[in-house]
Amino acid sequence: MLKINNLHVKLEEEDKRILKGVDLEVPAGSVHAIMGPNGSGKSTLSYVLSGRDGYEVTEGSATLEGNDLLDMDPEERAAAGLFLAFQYPVEIPGVGNMTFLRTAVNAQRKARGEDEMSAADFLKFIRAKAKELKIDADMLKRPVNVGFSGGEKKRNEILQMAMLEPKMCILDETDSGLDVDAMKLVSEGVNALRDTGRSFLVITHYQRLLDHIKPDVVHIMADGRIVKSGGPELALEVENNGYAGILAEMEIDA
């Protein structure tokens, strides 16, 4: 599904290297987690993959089902099946949540050569999805993320994911700012979307999210690279020993 090969990225405006050769492959239907200390480049990876301005790829490649992601506009990446659940969902005053979602769903359908969804079908679709995530009608009417609590914002991200039905979902610290109940709700939403044709890349600091969203593979990222990969037990190791312990061990291994 997602293949990242020797990806090097620097900031566009300053001479700061952030990703220093990331290699990663997420097969269809699997859930991979990336853990790592602050500043290791986890969020940068998610932004570069989704096409945010401000980064320059100096080396390497990233493909989604064989298509060169780095050559596409953000909207083309989305239409190709990529979805980023933001760590900090953006507030957009004046744009209704419902209008936003309908515009997004129909834009993607159009880009894929499909017919637009009728207003009635869309309404039925969104109501069903919203109900599962305990998102009430009022949240759908309000401007995008404006006045939403931290938990509401994250649930809204998952709602968008459910509506857009992407193939490759990247969750950037979706657990940040969530209490235990909200995390459970969001995780249930994500788990409901797990499917043989859909892959997930879950970026998180903490092991606790991975109790709810069980990964197939866990990667540790440090200083702009994947330094260690393993099974779910690797997340427990982080929880018990911290990143410092693992990184120290790595250096010894090296």
Next chain:
Amino acid sequence: MNTAAKPAPTLISADARPVSGAWAHDARADAAHRLAEMGLPTRRDEYWKWTRPDSLITATPASAEVFDYDGEPPVFHQVDRLKIVFVDGVFDAEASDDLSGEGLEIERLSDAAAKDIHWAKDLYGVLETRGQSPVVRPLAAHNTAMATDGVVIRATGRISRPVSVFYRHDDANSDAVLHHVIRVEAGAKLTLLENGAAAARFSKVVEVDVADGGEFHHVRAQGRDHQRQAITHMFARLGAQSVFKSFTMTVNGKLTRNECVIEFLGDDAIAHAAGAALGDGADGEFHHDDTVFITHDAVACESRQVFKKVLKNGAKGVFQGKILVKQKAQKTDGYQKSQSLLLDDDASFQAKPELEIYADDVICSHGSTSGAIDEEAMFYLRSRGIPAHIATDLLVLAFLADAIEEIEDDAISAEITDRLDAWLARHRG
């Protein structure tokens, strides 16, 4: 103000003034006298620092190409309304509806002015005169002196069907001066719609007197003729518990100056003035000036100014807005918002928000901003698969939303939104 330094008002002479009955003759002579005293505006005047008055006061107007609407129906065509049509400032009886309705008296100004006695005497030039202090508005006095026609409307009931004035522009060299007088009686309600470019050069004054508990709604669209110039004034006097709401959409004009002067005289009244101006220099020169002055001279009144501008390719925007709260106007709630969205580096916006407050128990604030499209919001929308041009349109409409919300009627609001959508579709990239 140093009137000695001003040019003599050569635009106006007693001979040139329209022939009229006793009351109108006097009102016009008084206005000519006022104008002679204040002189014509010059760039040296504080109030004309950002908008050049020169082209508004030449003896003949610069010609303005008549826009080819190519079958596009006029704004509000889907709204059930009583239609009054002026072509280049001249009343078109054939194109206009019968000027009568229950609870409604409508006359042409030229007819009302020819009479020796008329109710409009108490308003014509009267509200304009009140609006001349503390800031002079010479072109409004000029209009009172020289207006060739207009309509006088008196609403005595709650009129649900809007009265619509369509100003058709047919002659590339026309110079139109129109003046309307409106009286909304106690507890009555009136909606006035205005649309069209009117003339190559258009001067218009509306004086509106809203009695206690009356309601006046106003929605205006200023046409598509890009080369036309306009100086418009709205003078409103509001009684207790009255409601005044005005919205203007402008997508054209080499030069537009819309002045709105509102005076609260009765307690617990509400006045909202809003505007959405969208200018693209690629269509031709675009200079849009909103100048607003709201005087609170009564207790517990609410005023809102919501003026939005979307500018690109060298389009220029100006906002001058003032809230004056007099000493007795306790519990005043005044808010002024003036924002511009600059879609490129060539567009410019100048704003002078002012508050002058003499009462101590008031809530008054203003916010003036000028900025580009929010890149974060843009990326968020695009990351959901929304193409950049559609994302831009969504964000522009979102920016305009709180001005558009001042239109209460859904059908009228939908007409305006359709036109804004169409403007956005025409001006992508």
